Amino acid sequence: MQALFKRILVNDIQVSPGDAILVGLSGGADSMVLLDVLLHVADSLQLAILAAHLDHGMRPESADDAAFVARFCRRRDVPLTVGHRDVPALARQHKQGLEEAAREARREFLQQTARVEGCRFIALGHHRNDQVETFLHRLLRGSGLSGLAGMRLRSGPFIRPLLSFSRQDILAYLDDHQIPHVEDASNADTVFTRNRLRHELLPRLRDFNPRIEEHLARLSRRIAVEEDYWTEQVDAYLESSCEEGDDGLWLSRQGLTGLHPALRSRVLRGALLRLRGDLRGIGAKHLASLDDLLDAPRSEAEAHLPGVWAARRYERLWLRTAPPPDPTDFAVVVPGPGVYDLPGGGRLSVSLNQGCLGEDRWATEFDADKVPFPLLVRPFRKGDRFYPCGAPGHRKLKDFFIDAKIDREIRRSWPLVVADEILWLPGLRRGHGRWPQTVGGRVLRLVASGLSRPNQSL
Amino acid sequence: MQALFKRILVNDIQVSPGDAILVGLSGGADSMVLLDVLLHVADSLQLAILAAHLDHGMRPESADDAAFVARFCRRRDVPLTVGHRDVPALARQHKQGLEEAAREARREFLQQTARVEGCRFIALGHHRNDQVETFLHRLLRGSGLSGLAGMRLRSGPFIRPLLSFSRQDILAYLDDHQIPHVEDASNADTVFTRNRLRHELLPRLRDFNPRIEEHLARLSRRIAVEEDYWTEQVDAYLESSCEEGDDGLWLSRQGLTGLHPALRSRVLRGALLRLRGDLRGIGAKHLASLDDLLDAPRSEAEAHLPGVWAARRYERLWLRTAPPPDPTDFAVVVPGPGVYDLPGGGRLSVSLNQGCLGEDRWATEFDADKVPFPLLVRPFRKGDRFYPCGAPGHRKLKDFFIDAKIDREIRRSWPLVVADEILWLPGLRRGHGRWPQTVGGRVLRLVASGLSRPNQSL
Numbered sequence: 001m002q003a004l005f006k007r008i009l010v011n012d013i014q015v016s017p018g019d020a021i022l023v024g025l026s027g028g029a030d031s032m033v034l035l036d037v038l039l040h041v042a043d044s045l046q047l048a049i050l051a052a053h054l055d056h057g058m059r060p061e062s063a064d065d066a067a068f069v070a071r072f073c074r075r076r077d078v079p080l081t082v083g084h085r086d087v088p089a090l091a092r093q094h095k096q097g098l099e100e101a102a103r104e105a106r107r108e109f110l111q112q113t114a115r116v117e118g119c120r121f122i123a124l125g126h127h128r129n130d131q132v133e134t135f136l137h138r139l140l141r142g143s144g145l146s147g148l149a150g151m152r153l154r155s156g157p158f159i160r161p162l163l164s165f166s167r168q169d170i171l172a173y174l175d176d177h178q179i180p181h182v183e184d185a186s187n188a189d190t191v192f193t194r195n196r197l198r199h200e201l202l203p204r205l206r207d208f209n210p211r212i213e214e215h216l217a218r219l220s221r222r223i224a225v226e227e228d229y230w231t232e233q234v235d236a237y238l239e240s241s242c243e244e245g246d247d248g249l250w251l252s253r254q255g256l257t258g259l260h261p262a263l264r265s266r267v268l269r270g271a272l273l274r275l276r277g278d279l280r281g282i283g284a285k286h287l288a289s290l291d292d293l294l295d296a297p298r299s300e301a302e303a304h305l306p307g308v309w310a311a312r313r314y315e316r317l318w319l320r321t322a323p324p325p326d327p328t329d330f331a332v333v334v335p336g337p338g339v340y341d342l343p344g345g346g347r348l349s350v351s352l353n354q355g356c357l358g359e360d361r362w363a364t365e366f367d368a369d370k371v372p373f374p375l376l377v378r379p380f381r382k383g384d385r386f387y388p389c390g391a392p393g394h395r396k397l398k399d400f401f402i403d404a405k406i407d408r409e410i411r412r413s414w415p416l417v418v419a420d421e422i423l424w425l426p427g428l429r430r431g432h433g434r435w436p437q438t439v440g441g442r443v444l445r446l447v448a449s450g451l452s453r454p455n456q457s458l
Numbered sequence: 459m460q461a462l463f464k465r466i467l468v469n470d471i472q473v474s475p476g477d478a479i480l481v482g483l484s485g486g487a488d489s490m491v492l493l494d495v496l497l498h499v500a501d502s503l504q505l506a507i508l509a510a511h512l513d514h515g516m517r518p519e520s521a522d523d524a525a526f527v528a529r530f531c532r533r534r535d536v537p538l539t540v541g542h543r544d545v546p547a548l549a550r551q552h553k554q555g556l557e558e559a560a561r562e563a564r565r566e567f568l569q570q571t572a573r574v575e576g577c578r579f580i581a582l583g584h585h586r587n588d589q590v591e592t593f594l595h596r597l598l599r600g601s602g603l604s605g606l607a608g609m610r611l612r613s614g615p616f617i618r619p620l621l622s623f624s625r626q627d628i629l630a631y632l633d634d635h636q637i638p639h640v641e642d643a644s645n646a647d648t649v650f651t652r653n654r655l656r657h658e659l660l661p662r663l664r665d666f667n668p669r670i671e672e673h674l675a676r677l678s679r680r681i682a683v684e685e686d687y688w689t690e691q692v693d694a695y696l697e698s699s700c701e702e703g704d705d706g707l708w709l710s711r712q713g714l715t716g717l718h719p720a721l722r723s724r725v726l727r728g729a730l731l732r733l734r735g736d737l738r739g740i741g742a743k744h745l746a747s748l749d750d751l752l753d754a755p756r757s758e759a760e761a762h763l764p765g766v767w768a769a770r771r772y773e774r775l776w777l778r779t780a781p782p783p784d785p786t787d788f789a790v791v792v793p794g795p796g797v798y799d800l801p802g803g804g805r806l807s808v809s810l811n812q813g814c815l816g817e818d819r820w821a822t823e824f825d826a827d828k829v830p831f832p833l834l835v836r837p838f839r840k841g842d843r844f845y846p847c848g849a850p851g852h853r854k855l856k857d858f859f860i861d862a863k864i865d866r867e868i869r870r871s872w873p874l875v876v877a878d879e880i881l882w883l884p885g886l887r888r889g890h891g892r893w894p895q896t897v898g899g900r901v902l903r904l905v906a907s908g909l910s911r912p913n914q915s916l
Contacts, residue, residue: 004798015611051488117521139673139677140663140666140670140672141667142665142667142669142670142672142673144680145677145684146682184886196666200662201662201663204658204659204662205598205659206657208598208651208654209598209599209600211600212598212600214600215600216597216598216741219597219602220601222602222603222742223603225719225723226603226684226720227717227722228718228719228720229719229720229721232718245503248811260686260687260690261683261687262683262686262687263687265680265683284676371522448554
């Protein structure tokens, strides 16, 4: 075991002479063996071995465990850091399960200790059976592929040098070397299912194939390698093709539909992960509903997913954690020339001039004698009609917006300048007629500023 | 069931009005239900439904099955083609298992019938439980990810419209519609394992998770989608970066080591598949041995895999189904000027001239008075030494070859022109000295042709 262990440390984990390794030492069989084997190879590999033990405050006897670990480390001359966390309190505080809270507290404690003690690596005692049991546990729970990815031999500072060894290997070593240990009571939450897996299901599976554990460990390792690949692909895609703003994430529909379905599905998961921070409760049917948004002929539609509001807006997919707030109604009265603040940070400047200065997207001009003050700036109202300049006549403003591919949320809040009828849609179109007189007449000039473009495309 | 079935046919399989569908009809419950449901939706979808039954010649009662199927089709007015194959004989002939031979015979018969009858699709009766049982069967057998990919709803002409339905759904339909059927005895080889899976293992798994079948079916479907993606990626890579010649496959080492480990492993599998036609017996450790060839510092090394000989040759990986043949020794005596055939298709032309014509890679010139005839053309022999032009003295020819990154196989067969010592390595280097006299002397000119470049790089 020691020879293989050494090879794994040097070739696969790539420890270097001078490295300090912090062992997460629960006092259970696995971590005690891990510490012992590390101590045996430490000299020849020039490694410094330290240990850290966290008292989770979850069981009355946990102080005994800490004392046991301390005795052992004193005897073997291993520098030990002992920490205390009230895991049940942390769980309540963060609304987590005990298992999850304990894992987080442990990781945080180990990383902090490694920093303080200057350790490059943190060694954990997971072995092949843990790997296989986790795999089966997740397979039975209905995990997707990502959930079936095995623990990594090395992941950040964490290393698992026992991952290729079976529980039997470890127990044999324990016996041979007479290593004391306490009964491991971590994984309290899953201990029931794990025991059933270990004692009921796995023996059955071994009936079908005596080498099933090897196979499943290898499979989960391979899935882990491919997961890393997918993470790279998805991150690269999102980096280049996902716009992240205050109002959520925006993705190009064309970009997504051009991807292979496998990558598309991964990218959508990745986007949801960015948005929510986790994928809890997100399943195949939710991803299918995003596919539907992208593939359906409707250019505006919404879908509700757990913790996610998704919308197709023409050629874009919009993801938010909640639906956008309803636009607030507003009405800005414009009694005459001046500068008027608009809701949402825009401005309208109104002036009367002799002669024209020219129109553009954000400026328009009318014959002042044909436009009665006061003007009103307000958003869309149901039934609004508009006679766009250049069009053959009046039409529903809603239809005009839709033809221009203006998102629903913009349609509902875009400021319209209204006199006796809608005069101007800043950034979009002026109304028909009321042209300034070519010579000598007074010109009403309207200039909007500070508004974003109404139809942004990716 | 019919509404969902119709939706699957139209939306997912995308049948079109006018399509003819050939049903693979064993007479068992699954295919009988498949035929019945297809007949029910045929009119409204404007589909023509035909059937084909193959008598495998594996059981005495198989003629009864054919007769049963024929009666049913006559009554329901379904055009039926019945075929006969002696599957046991085919299995013997192709050295296959019965199961495999039966599957191949069936596919071939169905495809042929579909061609003759002008059917666009061939419908098979696989359902969700088949999917799940196949998944578990392969998982237990130790399949890699590719083996866990589920059957496709549509794959070439084959469609599986029942794939989303459970065995229960199908049996309920059978009952409701009083559909006659025979006991299905296909899958004879795996029937034992399958029965154990169905009756022993699956009930256990349902104890852990009542919806396990749904989960596993979904998982295998997702794996199938990702398999398609990988196939695309691998094919694209091999298309652009794998040289396929008479002597095997050549891949660039640099190209491979630049790939993500997940893609690299897939590409290596893909290359082996191209080479061998299948991946039987190829496991993780064999792929690891290819990785070793690529990663190790030795620039020439070999590995033996099942049905594959692999070699690193400097910056290339060489894959063959068998080791290259040992080079045959040869000796071509050159008594004087003339043209001499070399083994392997090359030629050496020897002439004596007044004055020089110039040297290049394939031509060299010596002072004729300093080179004694006969010359000898022969391959490398152990202990050969060579004084390369421009070098400070003699050295081992083997070392010269290795410095020039000449593959071992080329080293052993490359023709050397020898007088009292090695004069010339055609295409590589002339020996030191014996330069033609600048004025008036006789010049011995050697020209090699028809030899490939000794150090090809990808």
